Amino acid sequence: MSEQIYPLKFDPIYQYRIWGGRRLEHILSKPLPEKENIGEAWILSDRDDFSSKVIDGKLKGKTITDLMKEYGYEIMGKLGNDFERFPLLLKFLDCHAVLSVQVHPSDGQTEYIPKGDSGKTEAWVVLETADDSRIYAGLKKGTTKEDLEKAIKNKNIAEKLHSFVPKKDDAVFIHSGTVHTVGGTVVFEVQENSDVTFRLYDWDRTDPKTGKPRELQVDKAIACIDFDQVDIGPVTPVKSDKVENAEKLFDNQHFKLWRIKSDSNLTVGLKDQPVVLVCLDGKGTMEFQGTQYSIERGEVVLLPAIIGPLELELESKMEVLQIAIPEKK
Template sequence: MSEPLFLEPVFKERIWGGTALRDRFGYRIPSDHTGECWAISGHPNGPSTVKNGEFAGKTLMELWEERRDLFGGMSGKGFPLLTKILDANADLSVQVHPDDAYANEHENGELGKTECWYIIDCKEDAQLVYGHHAKTKEEFVRLVEEGKWDSLLRKVPIHPGDFFYVPSGTIHALCEGTLVLETQQSSDTTYRVYDYDRTDAAGNKRELHLQKAIDVTTIPHRDAAVLPRTEEKPGVTITTFAKEAFFSVYKWDVKGTASFTQNKPFELASVLDGEGAMKADGKTYPLEKGMHFLLPSGFGHFELEGHLTLIISHP
């Protein structure tokens, strides 16, 4: 039996970021333009650090290299998943991500990027960009070249609690006034298609990656089916959002005391709301919103108690 690994997040400033990560979760963010909390990360561009126990001070990247037994002996050169919380205080650029094969060939062996979003909160009438209206590659290229973004981009309304699965090849963008938990392949590869002609403080526009985007975009767009399933168990409501090739994602709404068994290679957990405790192996670990932790291989039986909303994922 090993301990849960509680993780210190890494924060990223972004042109579109704001203060919601501080306002909602109490995080000490670097500025009022903080867009990303890399909450559970083994990626070299921002690895999380363990805060407790025998591995305190180690990064998730180091543990993946040195202690593969903690992860069920999984193969692969890099930790496979990345959990983020994104504060879209302004519209994000319209993007598309490559699959593993394209990224491996064109991005120095980086993974591709399939991701998913759980909408923590959003303003009234919020939307996001999900897909496009082009029927052929020729139509897609023409609309991009002519800058006819209103004709090309498909916008969908969103509400707190919604879930979106975003496979590689899907044109997408979060829009202003959205707070999202993102579960994704551990990749930092993004092809920017359109950035609203924004400029930075020096008057420069951000780089676009149009040819790569054209190469990898799924045309015509296909909606990924999301059919959440809800299961009531003593003390907890479990919603299964996705069981896909790269990850499975669930929401646990705990009210009271609920029992679980961790029998996956590992599980990642983010506390989005509430407070309570985890009890395992005779020890009690306080939980509150904004905490993120990893349950290693062989963790076994544990209980959660209190009023808690968590997002759980595993490979």
């Protein structure tokens, strides 16, 4: 086993967004930039423009991009031949105001995807709600391309979108090609490692930083819409027989996600494959090669595949998301 590799903790990368707020300071310990509307905290990102940095241990300061080049097989295990870059992007979102109405391309729609990028299937776990919380997920059944174009022109696109009022702990799956947006809600997001978004409508607002409206990409967005993605609501959690004290929320070709709620010690991680732990509440520690590694609210820890399962000792009741990457078929 590599002497260098250990459970890896990363520094969050804060992102200004026109629709952001200040609620992420209640989740993460790293202070938010002053007087900025922070919409996103990228907590694990292997992107050229924003690559997450290790915050402690021998590898402190190294990026996940560096590590994937130097320790790709130690990190990815049996998935080592499948991925050159870490294939998921993990975020906390503070959707203080509603996001633009948007859509992401599917992997196969290569004409709309920059070289080296992918499509974007994503999913949300709702952490906090407010009086104005609403999730728009999919079109209303029967909506056609012509209906949508007319609604955009008449600025009543919301009437063509399926929506619901989310509750804390709701989990929502947004397949690529799904028209969606969210507002008044704090969510955790797991997605393909992609930053391709096409905006259909942005509520006729201007960005206070530029004084101008944000750019729309209506033609590209409509070309990428899957008109069969309609009336999408929260998923039904499934009790897991693979992960202790857990329910499985998502299981698709891009990611698997379990939500663990426990007040007693448990095993986390999987054999010969990487696992990401995201702590939503509580605090615990894992021992690896004689060293203690802590995880607490708002933190992300990547367990490289070479490490395998570890015992998580709880200092208090914990809520943890465990995320794994399926093998390519």
